[in-house]
Amino acid sequence: MINTSMRFFTATDKNLWRLALPMILSNITVPLLGLVDTAVIGHLDSPIFLGGVAVGTTLTSFVFMLLLFLRMSTTGLTAQAYGASDKPALARALVQPLLMALVAGIILVLLREPITHVAMQIVGGDPAVQQQAALFMHIRWLSAPAMLANLVILGWLLGVQYARAPVILLVVGNLVNILLDLWLVLGLDYGVAGAATATAVAEYLTFLVGLGMVWHVARLRGLRWQWLKAGWRGDISRLLRLNRDILLRSLLLQLCFASLTILAARLGPEIVATNAILLMFITFTAYALDGFAYAVEAYSGEACGARDSRQLMAVWQASCRQAGLVALVFAVIYALAGNAIINMLTSLASLRELAGHYLIWQVVMPLAGVWCYLLDGMFIGATRGREMRNSMAVAAAGYGLTLCTLPWLGNHGLWLAMTVFLLLRGVSLWLIWHKHWQKGSWIPS
Numbered sequence: 001m002i003n004t005s006m007r008f009f010t011a012t013d014k015n016l017w018r019l020a021l022p023m024i025l026s027n028i029t030v031p032l033l034g035l036v037d038t039a040v041i042g043h044l045d046s047p048i049f050l051g052g053v054a055v056g057t058t059l060t061s062f063v064f065m066l067l068l069f070l071r072m073s074t075t076g077l078t079a080q081a082y083g084a085s086d087k088p089a090l091a092r093a094l095v096q097p098l099l100m101a102l103v104a105g106i107i108l109v110l111l112r113e114p115i116t117h118v119a120m121q122i123v124g125g126d127p128a129v130q131q132q133a134a135l136f137m138h139i140r141w142l143s144a145p146a147m148l149a150n151l152v153i154l155g156w157l158l159g160v161q162y163a164r165a166p167v168i169l170l171v172v173g174n175l176v177n178i179l180l181d182l183w184l185v186l187g188l189d190y191g192v193a194g195a196a197t198a199t200a201v202a203e204y205l206t207f208l209v210g211l212g213m214v215w216h217v218a219r220l221r222g223l224r225w226q227w228l229k230a231g232w233r234g235d236i237s238r239l240l241r242l243n244r245d246i247l248l249r250s251l252l253l254q255l256c257f258a259s260l261t262i263l264a265a266r267l268g269p270e271i272v273a274t275n276a277i278l279l280m281f282i283t284f285t286a287y288a289l290d291g292f293a294y295a296v297e298a299y300s301g302e303a304c305g306a307r308d309s310r311q312l313m314a315v316w317q318a319s320c321r322q323a324g325l326v327a328l329v330f331a332v333i334y335a336l337a338g339n340a341i342i343n344m345l346t347s348l349a350s351l352r353e354l355a356g357h358y359l360i361w362q363v364v365m366p367l368a369g370v371w372c373y374l375l376d377g378m379f380i381g382a383t384r385g386r387e388m389r390n391s392m393a394v395a396a397a398g399y400g401l402t403l404c405t406l407p408w409l410g411n412h413g414l415w416l417a418m419t420v421f422l423l424l425r426g427v428s429l430w431l432i433w434h435k436h437w438q439k440g441s442w443i444p445s
Helices: 002-008 011-027 027-042 047-066 067-081 087-110 112-123 129-161 164-187 191-218 225-229 237-266 271-307 309-347 349-357 359-380 385-409 411-439
Strands: none
Touching: 002 027, 011 112, 011 164, 011 309, 011 411, 027 047, 027 164, 027 191, 047 067, 047 129, 047 191, 047 237, 047 349, 047 411, 067 129, 067 237, 067 271, 067 359, 087 112, 087 129, 087 225, 087 237, 112 129, 129 164, 129 191, 129 237, 129 271, 129 385, 237 271, 237 385, 237 411, 271 349, 309 349, 309 359, 349 359, 359 385, 385 411
16 A cells, blocks of 8 residues: 555655646636736726726737747746756746747837727727727736746746746736735726736736846856856747747637637527636636646656656656546536536526536546646647647647537537547647657657
């Protein structure tokens, strides 16, 4: 019994939890921020304010999520340089994407008016809501340089396995955002402008904290100032190719999830509301499993950089054990307490009944999706962006084909398509990984 327990929780498992647990705990502050935003704006005297913030947040988040490649590519390249003990490469893995993030952020600031105008033309809707959404976005874009730089800083700190990083950056940033929200919106009555300003100020404060942490960790890891000063030089083509592939992958991912809401709208307003409730299950599960994905990125990247195939396999097996167990726990909780959770999220009897009807998909999806999260981490650590892009294209195609069942299955067809999407991501990535592992080509010689 003792030996079995030890095999289930090895030193690699402990290291995985050391990096995953802080990320999971800090991720909890993200939905908390959304909840406070909704509650604060929801106390204003008109629903147009809440509608404006919802539209503005959705549109700006779509753009920022497309630029998430800045964090992902930084983590992979940093972890490999860390594993190879290549200090100049470690400095380059920070400086090059950081400069790229700042330039991209400045471009978004300069183009914020035309971007906002085009976005409002695409979305349409009530002019009063559009006006509030435009106000929110106009201020929110001002935080773009700090927001994108924070992605790079977080990616680099994860790559060097500084476990405190996600807790400090995300918790500090989100708590400051919440406090400023309460002060600017409720205290000073700045409305939507106050909510956007709170987010922008919190991003810049997080950026300053992040720079301080980078300087501290650089000294701990023995990085010299001259390496950081020269970090912008060197071949940037690998970083650009990796970012291009992850960008295309993220675009397909965002389009698939956006279509889930768009197609639900065609099935009726109650279906849209029901699916919004059920998406909370996916979101919460994703925050937990993303913690493991981030840890796998760091440790698999380190193993690739060190050319240590034994360590890499240990990371993969540990992540399957621990994340698989967490996914199973979520599935059991949703099966036993799913209806109680739904009842907490809505008081409308019709929505409760509909959500309960489709609850089975939320039980299935943690088990269907855990593998694609973990394999994403393996591929990011190995900086295999092209194969991630191709896998996402296969999954998106499968998702699209499964949507053909909508005339017969209705909303069940939507959730079936999303389950197929998650499964195909995991299966296609596993087939690529397994083929490379058999050939011994996963770690370049």
